[in-house]
Amino acid sequence: MGDFMDKAKDFADEHDKQVDQGLEKAGEQADKRTDDKYDAQIDKGVDQAQQRTGEGDQAP
Numbered sequence: 029m030g031d032f033m034d035k036a037k038d039f040a041d042e043h044d045k046q047v048d049q050g051l052e053k054a055g056e057q058a059d060k061r062t063d064d065k066y067d068a069q070i071d072k073g074v075d076q077a078q079q080r081t082g083e084g085d086q087a088p
Contacts (some may be wrong), residue, residue, distance in 0.1 A: 040081040048078045 055074035061065055065075050 044081055047081045051077050051081075 051074050057072050058070045062070075
């Protein structure tokens with residue numbers, strides 16, 4: 029399992045912009061499905077996840 033996690037981290041580091049964009053889209057979908065009821069919590073989670081990948085938030 030450790031090898032898989034290392035590869036996943038390397039991928040996230042190498043493709044930070046794409047990972048951050050994917051996280052942003054996932055957050056938008058979660059907002060839609062919850063009618064923005066948890067908007068602040070979802071945004072906070074997306075921001076934290078983006079900061080943990082590669083060099084940080086690269087989404088436009």
